[in-house]
Ligand SMILES: Nc1ncnc2c1ncn2[C@@H]1O[C@H](COP(=O)(O)OP(=O)(O)O)[C@@H](O)[C@H]1O
């Protein structure tokens with residue numbers, strides 16, 4: 197069953213088109229990954245699906261409710277971990293979670309239990325009663341995640357949930373996401389900068405660039421579309437000849453290296469190497485999601501290049517502006 | 520339409536935040552006391568409707584002023600909530616925007632009333648003794664006023680994009696509303712041309728209602744004051760629910 201559907205959904209900010217007539221269908225129970233360079237429109241798309249931003253044009257349904265006309269019903273179906281910091285500085289960690297539980301209609305007992313479970317998950321038990329203003333950036337992030345995961349929504353949006361986390365916390369979050377996925381009752385929409393994270397967690401991935409989905413499929417399908425293996429050769433090669441082979445999907449020259457994407461290196465590597473007159477070194481590896489990403493967007497994914505500074509800088513800046 | 524647990528949750532957050540920001544609490548208590556004693560002592564003895572003590576005469580006006588300032592500032596505060604993005608968490612919650620709005624308003628009413636009670640205690644002890652039943656009526660009227668002014672502040676805050684509007688609102692909304700309300704002088708002393716402005720200023724009726732309770736005489740019949748104040752509350756509340764319904768994330 198399709199649980200999220202967008203039809204030509206569009207969001208413009210002045211003359212910037214953040215999301216551009218985007219069509220997307222997400223199936224119930226899947227973990228859907230949204231990958232794209234910074235500014236591609238991922239957060240804007242999620243904000244519209246969460247009823248926090250009104251689309252400029254087009255429509256979308258979430259859990260079969262219209263995000264425009266049935267906002268409250270949509271909100272009752274979803275949970276979200278925001279990309280931007282949104283925990284309350286003046287409250288303690290526990291109070292933030294308590295407020296969340298109350299807003300989501302949990303009774304005191306259920307709240308208590310869930311809060312303890314979440315604090316343990318994100319390793320904040322010791323600091324739970326300190327004001328958030330005394331937390332480090334990573335701790336705030338973890339609290340943010342705990343809050344988003346606290347109630348079990350039908351659809352969970354995770355906007356770069358593990359950005360800026362240490363490896364141990366990241367692994368905790370992955371395990372929790374996987375355990376949620378096993379129950380099959382939660383659909384997840386995840387954006388991330390970490391390709392291995394997307395590869396490991398997501399059933400399907402959509403690559404988004406300039407507000408459009410430009411590639412869609414399972415991680416394996418996407419990789420296959422690009423090619424199976426990458427061969428990096430240092431030596432003298434005859435480019436024209438190489439390009440003529442059917443199994444060669446792409447050839448790129450990078451200084452004294454030639455990089456080729458091909459199908460089935462095991463079968464075709466000999467033919468390929470025979471066509472090179474002089475070989476200094478050869479390196480073969482499988483295509484990764486990162487190659488897929490590069491192939492479609494022409495860009496490396498970098499978390500540092502956020503226009504307005506990193507997540508942490510933003511926390512600090514915002515923290516300082518309050519009255 | 521209204522989820523009481525959500526209203527309570529939001530109100531509770533506001534109270535906690537308010538009590539934790541010590542400077543806010545202290546300044547909100549100190550400034551009206553200064554007003555009362557600076558303004559109240561500057562002017563010589565004349566007779567005012569119902570009293571010959573100028574300090575007593577302006578006490579209702581100072582109460583209204585303090586409620587106005589605390590609750591409007593409180594409302595404008597959501598600009599910071601938005602910049603902080605905390606508001607997003609509340610806006611995406613599965614509760615009606617009317618509940619969010621009501622929880623917020625009640626937070627503002629609580630802040631304003633805390634201060635009003637302190638002022639009233641000082642006023643009763645030092646300026647004009649009042650019996651408990653009159654104090655009760657005064658508190659009820661002040662609650663109604665703070666409900667409206669907090670709603671007004673939230674409407675302004677919800678529709679404002681940046682802090683620049685802040686100064687404009689203080690200069691072109693709050694001060695005029697205060698001055699034309701007759702808080703510091705009887706409106707009968709005002710020049711003819713200004714009197715129509717006083718007549719459309721809802722705070723005129725707030726001050727008048729309080730004066731009627733304090734001194735037994737007012738410029739308008741008491742029921743008119745009450746009807747105007749109820750209408751003011753209804754209009755600001757409706758505008759508030761609409762504004763909150765339209766609230767989107769700031770960025
Ligand atoms: N509130 C806003 N006002 C103006 N431009 C915005 C706003 N929010 C996002 N944008 C712009 O829309 C584009 C998409 O942003 P965003 O959805 O945050 O991208 P992503 O999450 O993929 O990094 C960017 O060019 C960004 O600058």
Ligand SMILES: [Mg+2]
Pocket residue numbers: 238239240279355
């Ligand atoms: Mg984003």
